Amino acid sequence: MTPDPLRGPSFGSYAPDEVGWLLTDLSHVALEAPTEEREEAVQRGGAHYAESLPQEFQPDPAYLALYRRALDDTAVRLATAVATVTELVLAERGPGVTLASLARAGTPVGILMRRWARHAHGLDLPHYAVSIVRGRGIDTAALRHLAAHHDPARVVFVDGWTGKGAITGELAAALAAHARDTGVRFSDDLAVLADPGHCVRTFGTRQDWLVASACLNSTVSGLVSRTVLNPRLLQPGRYHGAKFYAGLAGADVSAHFLDTVSAEFPRVRAVRPPADRAPDPGIAAQVARIGARYGVDDVTLVKPGVGETTRVLLRRVPWRVLVRAEAPPGDVAHVVHLAQGRGVPVEEVPDLPYSCIGLIHPRYTRGATGADGTAVRVGVSTP
Numbered sequence: 001m002t003p004d005p006l007r008g009p010s011f012g013s014y015a016p017d018e019v020g021w022l023l024t025d026l027s028h029v030a031l032e033a034p035t036e037e038r039e040e041a042v043q044r045g046g047a048h049y050a051e052s053l054p055q056e057f058q059p060d061p062a063y064l065a066l067y068r069r070a071l072d073d074t075a076v077r078l079a080t081a082v083a084t085v086t087e088l089v090l091a092e093r094g095p096g097v098t099l100a101s102l103a104r105a106g107t108p109v110g111i112l113m114r115r116w117a118r119h120a121h122g123l124d125l126p127h128y129a130v131s132i133v134r135g136r137g138i139d140t141a142a143l144r145h146l147a148a149h150h151d152p153a154r155v156v157f158v159d160g161w162t163g164k165g166a167i168t169g170e171l172a173a174a175l176a177a178h179a180r181d182t183g184v185r186f187s188d189d190l191a192v193l194a195d196p197g198h199c200v201r202t203f204g205t206r207q208d209w210l211v212a213s214a215c216l217n218s219t220v221s222g223l224v225s226r227t228v229l230n231p232r233l234l235q236p237g238r239y240h241g242a243k244f245y246a247g248l249a250g251a252d253v254s255a256h257f258l259d260t261v262s263a264e265f266p267r268v269r270a271v272r273p274p275a276d277r278a279p280d281p282g283i284a285a286q287v288a289r290i291g292a293r294y295g296v297d298d299v300t301l302v303k304p305g306v307g308e309t310t311r312v313l314l315r316r317v318p319w320r321v322l323v324r325a326e327a328p329p330g331d332v333a334h335v336v337h338l339a340q341g342r343g344v345p346v347e348e349v350p351d352l353p354y355s356c357i358g359l360i361h362p363r364y365t366r367g368a369t370g371a372d373g374t375a376v377r378v379g380v381s382t383p
Contacts, residue, residue, distance in 0.1 A: 081204025131240035312358030
């Protein structure tokens with residue numbers, strides 16, 4: 001037996017029919033730690049990043065204005081990408097699919113896919129949010145719940161975007177292990193809105209442009225934190241955890257984001273499947289070479305793509321940001337704004353395979369910004 005999913009308004013700000021969270025409510029637990037403290041603990045091997053939470057980013061008015069402008073400018077292409085990936089899923093997996101978003105970046109995408117299925121086909125698809133943690137796998141309690149209530153072969157895992165394929169590989173390995181241990185097999189064909197890393201075959205676009213929900217944290221994701229997997233708090237068999245930041249309701253734009261994109265559905269015309277859907281592992285190899293060029297040999301510290309670079313600037317200790325010289329300014333304006341606010345050098349690089357790449361500090365101790373692990377003046381660093 002597994003607990004029923006959490007639903008709004010008692011957990012999260014999404015309407016109860018939009019998503020069921022297969023999570024344990026840890027709202028009462030103090031889990032937040034300063035970014036610098038978390039980074040040092042993770043890099044020294046003293047803690048896993050999923051055992052605590054970063055302090056919630058509170059955007060200034062200038063950044064919020066960038067977010068709103070980005071959403072207005074990209075709503076039509078977001079709606080088109082939602083339609084494209086949903087139509088691929090329905091064509092290949094049938095109308096009786098169950099959506100399982102990878103919390104939390106996948107959750108607004110899963111809701112939009114559910115809305116498109118209703119708009120275009122009159123379908124009412126079940127939708128859940130489940131946790132997956134790099135290095136720890138997917139929540140097996142959540143898999144048990146899905147298998148008990150739905151056909152595992154018709155469950156489609158959903159995420160917002162790909163970087164270099166870490167979560168794609170994590171999902172495939174975790175589902176293979178689950179099938180080996182239980183005999184229950186889920187498909188690892190991950191559906192994503194944007195696949196700039198060429199990691200999956202089911203996607204809405206492969207262009208590395210801004211998915212506006214990447215700009216913010218819980219306030220665009222139903223007021224739910226990123227997921228937590230801390231053995232001191234969660235006994236075996238329980239769902240992974242998360243917090244509901246009800247106190248941030250005044251800043252919540254989650255419903256506005258969804259409504260803005262789905263309002264553009266009537267403007268989406270013919271939805272054509274991408275001509276080339278084959279994954280390309282060569283993109284990830286390019287990312288590793290770029291990191292090595294800057295002295296970052298640990299590829300986990302190299303975060304490619306607009307979405308991943310934004311996460312670096314919001315949650316980690318960034319060292320430098322690389323921006324493709326030809327990238328559309330609107331897709332990277334918020335990245336530049338965040339980098340400037342944190343004193344992080346921004347370097348234009350021609351012919352990057354992504355619009356931007358964020359480099360996490362490779363030898364971090366608190367107060368360090370230079371590659372050698374010592375404090376240096378803001379804006380001065382050495383590769």
